[in-house]
Amino acid sequence: MPITVHVDTHTHTVLSGHAWSTLRENAVGAAKRGLTGLCLTEHGHAMPGAGPFFLTTAQKMLPPEVAGIRVFYGVEANIIDMAGTIDIEDRMLFNSEWNVASMHEICCAVGNETQNTEAYLKVLDHPAIDMLGHIDDWKTPNDFETVIKAARDRGRLIEINNNSLLIRKGSYERVSDVIRLCNKLDARVAISSDAHFDDMVGSVQPAIDLMAKLAFPEELVVNRSLRTFEAYLKERNARVNGAKDTFLGNRRSERRLAKLKERGEMLPHSLPDE
Numbered sequence: 001m002p003i004t005v006h007v008d009t010h011t012h013t014v015l016s017g018h019a020w021s022t023l024r025e026n027a028v029g030a031a032k033r034g035l036t037g038l039c040l041t042e043h044g045h046a047m048p049g050a051g052p053f054f055l056t057t058a059q060k061m062l063p064p065e066v067a068g069i070r071v072f073y074g075v076e077a078n079i080i081d082m083a084g085t086i087d088i089e090d091r092m093l094f095n096s097e098w099n100v101a102s103m104h105e106i107c108c109a110v111g112n113e114t115q116n117t118e119a120y121l122k123v124l125d126h127p128a129i130d131m132l133g134h135i136d137d138w139k140t141p142n143d144f145e146t147v148i149k150a151a152r153d154r155g156r157l158i159e160i161n162n163n164s165l166l167i168r169k170g171s172y173e174r175v176s177d178v179i180r181l182c183n184k185l186d187a188r189v190a191i192s193s194d195a196h197f198d199d200m201v202g203s204v205q206p207a208i209d210l211m212a213k214l215a216f217p218e219e220l221v222v223n224r225s226l227r228t229f230e231a232y233l234k235e236r237n238a239r240v241n242g243a244k245d246t247f248l249g250n251r252r253s254e255r256r257l258a259k260l261k262e263r264g265e266m267l268p269h270s271l272p273d274e
Contacts (some may be wrong), residue, residue: 003191003211007037007223008202010076010100010133010159010192016042017049019196027067029198036226037070038201039098046078046087046107056088056095070226072233074098076133078107082115084122086129090251093128094244097233100159101126102133103140116142124154127243130236131157131190136164136174144181152187155239157222157232162207163194175207179214188232190223 011026012019021029023040030038040059043050052058059073074096077086086093086101093099101123103110110116120142123129135147135158151158160179164171182189191208195201211221218224222232 001218003208003216003218003221004224005191005202005204005208005221006035006225007039007070007072007190007229008035008193008195008204009039009098009131009157009190009223009229010041010161011038011195011201012042012076013040015051015055016076016196017047017051021196021198023062023071024066025198026195026201027069027071029195029201030069031067033202035069035202037072037229039072039074039100041074041076041098041100043076044078044087044107046080047104048106053089054092056092060095072097074100074130076100076102077129079103079119079123080108082109082111082119084119084125086123086126090126090128090248093126094240094248096128098131098236099129100131100133101129103137105139110140113141113143116140117146120147121150124150124156127247128240129156131159133159133192134161134164134168134194135159136161136171136178137168138170138174144178145185148178148181148185148187152185155235157188157190158182160189160191160207160211161194162192162204163200165206165210172210176210176214179211179216182220183214183216186220188220188222190229191221192223 013023042055045053075088077088080087148158164175191204193200193204223229
């Protein structure tokens with residue numbers, strides 16, 4: 001069967017600071033193109049002009065459907081250093097239904113291939129990150145096979161970003177390499193528009209055509225229907241809910257230890273009880 005996309009997993013509104021449409025305009029655009037869902041993935045606040053740090057809390061005021069389209073609320077977190085730090089607080093990420101993490105040179109001093117690869121692997125340690133965005137970008141070189149294997153093994157997705165084929169230099173071959181490796185490694189993907197204007201929402205035909213040319217199997221495309229996307233979210237929610245308390249507790253302990261060490265109040269190995 002030909003590959004289809006019914007949920008666009010990467011879209012932006014004016015709240016991202018450099019996009020041009022509202023959520024309602026994006027939803028209407030999605031309906032015109034026959035979609036049944038879209039993910040609202042606003043940029044994290046390290047991106048110039050982006051929304052506030054409490055973005056995911058503010059999203060709680062929005063309805064689950066807009067213009068007949070199921071909207072899944074979340075963020076595109078920016079990777080801001082080679083330690084894999086992202087610009088969205090942990091508790092805010094756990095508020096979301098869907099989270100993408102991406103590297104943008106405007107938000108990060110991008111490293112070499114080894115450093116970028118390690119950064120992506122560190123990001124995958126966070127249980128609330130669901131997909132790595134546009135790893136094909138030539139400005140953020142990385143070891144595709146290592147990153148894709150790690151995402152697969154941790155139940156995460158690799159994005160096939162249609163925008164890369166339109167605007168990112170040299171991306172046809174790089175996106176092709178990502179598609180081939182995801183096929184070879186049985187790694188699941190989502191095909192996304194990375195829309196910054198309502199006419200772009202759900203517009204992913206170049207990516208679909210390339211995947212068809214490379215004989216990519218439809219069953220590895222998680223967003224081929226609303227049903228298959230929601231099935232992934234059920235799996236995702238089990239992962240996130242199972243890890244949330246332990247993860248947040250460990251992060252609180254790490255931050256407390258760092259503060260105490262800064263003040264010279266304890267030895268590195270002697271963490272007091274919470």
